[in-house]
Amino acid sequence: xxxxxxxxxxxxxxxxxxxxxxxxxxxxxxxxxxxxxxxxxxxxxxxxxxxxxxxxxxxxxxxxxxxxxxxxxxxxxxxxxxxxxxxxxxxxxxxxxxxxxxxxxxxxxxxxxxxxxxxxxxxxxxxxxxxxxxxxxxxxxxxxxxxxxxxxxxxxxxxxxxxxxxxxxxxxxxxxxxxxxxxxxxxxxxxxxxxxxxxxxxxxxxxxxxxxxxxxxxxxxxxxxxxxxxxxxxxxxxxxxxxxxxxxxxxxxxx
Numbered sequence: 088x089x090x091x092x093x094x095x096x097x098x099x100x101x102x103x104x105x106x107x108x109x110x111x112x113x114x115x116x117x118x119x120x121x122x123x124x125x126x127x128x129x130x131x132x133x134x135x136x137x138x139x140x141x142x143x144x145x146x147x148x149x150x151x152x153x154x155x156x157x158x159x160x161x162x163x164x165x166x167x168x169x170x171x172x173x174x175x176x177x178x179x180x181x182x183x184x185x186x187x188x189x190x191x192x193x194x195x196x197x198x199x200x201x202x203x204x205x206x207x208x209x210x211x212x213x214x215x216x217x218x219x220x221x222x223x224x225x226x227x228x229x230x231x232x233x234x235x236x237x238x239x240x241x242x243x244x245x246x247x248x249x250x251x252x253x254x255x256x257x258x259x260x261x262x263x264x265x266x267x268x269x270x271x272x273x274x275x276x277x278x279x280x281x282x283x284x285x286x287x288x289x290x291x292x293x294x295x296x297x298x299x300x301x302x303x304x305x306x307x308x309x310x311x312x313x314x315x316x317x318x319x320x321x322x323x324x325x326x327x328x329x330x331x332x333x334x335x336x337x338x339x340x341x342x
Contacts, residue, residue: 118214122233125213126242133250134216136258143256151261155245158272160326161313162260165280166248167322168312169305170287171205175240175321179206179231207231209247241329248272251287254294267297281309 129152136148155163167174173181185202203211210230215223234243253263260283261272268279275283285306286293293302316322 118230118233121214122230122237125246126238130213130246130250133213135212135250135252136256138216139252139256145256148256148258149262149266150249150258151265152249152259153261153272155241155248156329156331158248158260159275159280160330161277162248162272162275162280162283163244163326163329164313164317164322165277165284165309166205166244168316169281169284169309170208172312172316174205174244175325177204177206179235180204180228204231205247206235206243208251209243210234212250212252213246240325253283253286253290255291257290257294267294277310277313281306281313284309 132148136150140146140148171181173184181202181204184204187202207227210227210233211217211223214230215226238246249259249261251260252258253260254266257263257266260275263283264270264272264275264279267283268275270279282297282302285302286297288305293299296302
């Protein structure tokens with residue numbers, strides 16, 4: 088790719104700034120294109136899926152896309168209760184949860200506590216690589232704001248539920264429902280949904296340790312929180328509107 092560098096840009100610094108400007112414009116254009124594209128087209132694969140496949144040496148991905156209006160409302164309430172109870176109220180970031188994570192992780196020096204919203208996790212899962220760094224976090228913030236501006240809450244939640252990792256090479260609530268409970272995402276009970284949400288923090292470990300104390304404790308907390316989330320009028324309206332949504336034509340792929 089050839090860059091146009093004005094004649095007055097005589098120094099290396101000026102040339103670098105010109106190249107940086109073109110790179111920034113190109114990045115913004117590409118990221119905007121894919122964010123808009125994924126508003127209508129379901130992502131068939133994500134960077135996380137590719138990296139996990141390389142780690143395990145397996146090219147098999149268990150994944151079946153299902154429209155959000157075909158997902159049990161029990162699962163929707165459970166994931167809101169366990170992952171992001173303020174999902175409908177924020178614009179991508181839960182400031183209180185972030186402050187609590189900083190206090191717990193840094194000030195008190197306790198076990199790592201996440202403060203990421205569903206929007207942030209969707210941005211990370213669809214566009215970015217796994218890991219912890221300030222650079223990745225900056226990209227996560229950028230993509231989260233972009234998605235919140237372009238996609239809307241219903242689409243963000245739909246994508247999250249279909250790309251979230253639920254086990255080794257296992258992605259999406261439909262594949263998870265079939266593996267763990269031999270049922271479909273549309274028929275998940277409150278108990279089953281709570282179990283699936285409970286394993287999200289470390290699914291590749293918990294898939295073989297469903298009776299682990301952390302899973303049982305988290306499941307019980309999610310079940311209690313689900314009642315509060317379900318009693319909220321805005322949440323009930325949101326779920327009701329989801330169920331009224333006309334199914335879109337989607338391509339179901341298994342790898």
